[in-house]
Amino acid sequence: MEASEYDVVVVGGGINGAGIARDAAGRGLSVLLCEKDDLARHTSSASTKLIHGGLRYLEYYEFGLVRKALQEREVLLKAAPHIMWPLRFVMPHDKHLRPGWMIRAGLFLYDHLARRQILPGSSGIDLRRHEAGKPLQARFGKGFVYSDGWVQDARLVTLCAMDARERGATILTRTACVGAQRSEGSWRIALRDASGAERTVGARVLVNAAGPWVGDFLSQVAQVKSARRVRLVKGSHIVVKKLYEHPYAYIFQNPDKRIIFAIPYEQDFTLIGTTDLEYRGAADQVAIDADETAYLCEMASRYFSKPVVPADVVWNYSGVRPLLDDESADASGVTRDYDLVMDQGGAPMLSVFGGKITTFRKLAEEAADLLQEQLGKGSGAWTARATLPGGDLPxxxxxxxxxxxxxxxxxxxxxxxxxxxxxxxxxxxxxxxxxxxxxxxxxxxxxxxxxxxxxxxxxxxxxxxxxxxxxxxxxxxxxxxxxxxxxxxxxxxxxxxxxxxxxxxxxxxxxxx
The missing domain is CATH 1.10.8.870 (Alpha-glycerophosphate oxidase, cap domain)
Incomplete structure (x- = not known):
């Protein structure tokens, strides 16, 4: 460790924790980030790996969230053009589900809720003539195409942590925060590394970015009560051998009103996902089950001319999304927005509830604004035009x-x-x-x-x-x-x-x- 006293200690090495550490360090604050496992070990490496506004969230009237995410797409694409790039999505029209006029209206909103400079807009396509129609069943004649972005999610977390370190932050992986107590206007924080060795550091502000464990950290480690909760929703993905040759991704509508994606992956594969299931188990023990695999295969097979079956799966992964609990009856409808809660019952603690990978930079910027306000120091927001390590391509x-x-x-x-x-x-x-x-x-x-x-x-x-x-x-x-x-x-x-x-x-x- 480089110091024993910090302005900010961040607990959690997922995308939100790494993003906050980066932003705060870049403002001149002294920062330590600790993560009990590897960076992006859990939720932040188990996403669908999209930088997207969330087209389906328009049906839940989440216009503010969609607009914020759409604005962030191009900010992120410019920040790291090596690990993020534009991707065109094809939506075959299933006339038995959402009507064509509704899809066109949604895509019009998607195109115009935020300014675009890099990404082209949407259009209708004839799947009988377009290359994206070749792998699909012949019954799909009409479709729509629109733009979003792709990201190597775990690498994004690592690059944020690297940037934070290069701006002065201390990054400790495989180091758990096992105790946090308020003492004379600051925090005394006990850290335990992989060898079992412990030491204590001080912080003027503590940031709880523990993702699925945000509530556990509040109640068990910091012993702070909070009215806010996260709702754990499991998302699983399967990977199969490449199903088609062209560069487009697909978004498939399904009879249960959910959507799944089929995306070109790692040159030789196709990624299919995701599921949305309530999860009440241990967050670090999440795994796909046979029903989820069957569901993803069945939904993909509704569209592809060659059926996808469980025996085709060469790899799978699952993650737990710590979503902001809005008491939605349907796991698919739970908001992907976030809330930043500052507890000031003594030394301040900022807890992060919810969020999605696309809006991590904005979340981090808002969090760092709050940290600056508490600390009375710092040079102000800076990440909107900054590149991530390796992203400064000519x-x-x-x-x-x-x-x-x-x-x-x-x-x-x-x-x-x-x-x-x-x-x-x-x-x-x-x-x-x-x-x-x-x-x-x-x-x-x-x-x-x-x-x-x-x-x-x-x-x-x-x-x-x-x-x-x-x-x-x-x-x-x-x-x-x-x-x-x-x-x-x-x-x-x-x-x-x-x-x-x-x-x-x-x-x-x-x-x-």
Missing amino acids: GGDFGKFLESLRQAHPWLPATLAQRYARAYGSRTEAMLSGARSLEELGEEVLPGLYEAEIHYLHRQEWACSAEDILWRRSKLGLHVPADGGEILARWLAEHVVNVTKSKDSPQIAPTGH
């Missing part, structure tokens, strides 16, 4: 950046150059560390994973386990052999000093590789 043009990277390193295989550019952007040179050949990247521990990248992820991005590297800092877990995690874990134990043994649950590896 002109924000990823294609030109990739071309220049390949020219500078002609020895890099095309697929590897593409992956490095997407993961690290302008930080790719730092990751390569002066290498002039594949041999200089060191041992190829797994296909496409070289020693230089592993060391970079460990030193710069807090990666401590095979799962950190294969499933959060990347999605290489989908591309390596089934025993790749075991091979990498053994290599880490032999070659990387002080690697923390991960307590993460094992991931399902794809078969047939």
Whole structure:
């Protein structure tokens, strides 16, 4: 640790916690962030990975939330063009569900609730002529196309934490906050690391960004009462071998009035999700069940000409969304908005309830405004025009950046150059560390994973386990052999000093590789 007294201690290393730490550090506040597991270990790596306004939320009259999210889409796309990019969505029209006029009206609102500079607007398409109609059943002749964005969600969290650190914050992963007490106008906070060692730090303001555990942290750790609650809703996704060749994603309407997405994923796969189910179990034990898998397969099969069946699933993941409890009767209808609650019964504590990945930057900005108000210091909002680490590409043009990277390193295989550019952007040179050949990247521990990248992820991005590297800092877990995690874990134990043994649950590896 660099200090024992901080302006702000943030508990929680998901997207909201990392975003708040980044914004606050950039304002000149002294910040410590602690996360009991890896960054983005839970909810923030289990999203549908969309930067979107939430077209379906218009049906719940959430115009303010949709507008705020639509405004944020292009802010984020400009901040990190390596890990985020525009995506066009096709909605086949099922005449037995929402009428065409309603969809057109919704898309008109979606196009005009916020100003667009990067993303094109919506239009109608003839699926009998359009390439997006080829994988669909012949009964779908009419459709609509509109724009949203895609994000590598877990990498977004890591980049926010990196930016916070580079602006002076202390980031402690695998470090739990096990006690928090008010004492003479400040907080005394007990932290316990993975080895079991404890130490105490002080903070003028405590931020509770514990996501699904926000209520537990209030009642069990800080012993503070709150009228606000989060509602835990499980969302599960399945990944299957690529179902089509074109670059469009799909949004499918279903008879239960829910929607699911089918999205091109990791070059060779299609991502299908999500479900919305009330969840009352342990937030760190969430997992897909057979009924959810069957549901996603059945709903996708209503549209694709080739049925999707459970045997097609090569990987799945589930997460718990800590939604702001608005007492909605339907889990799908629970608001995706957020609330920031400042408790001032002594030293101040800010608790974050709800939120979604698209609005994380705005949430963090509003939270940092509140922190500044409490502390009476800080330089003001700054993130709206700032790039994230690796995002400072010339002109924000990823294609030109990739071309220049390949020219500078002609020895890099095309697929590897593409992956490095997407993961690290302008930080790719730092990751390569002066290498002039594949041999200089060191041992190829797994296909496409070289020693230089592993060391970079460990030193710069807090990666401590095979799962950190294969499933959060990347999605290489989908591309390596089934025993790749075991091979990498053994290599880490032999070659990387002080690697923390991960307590993460094992991931399902794809078969047939």
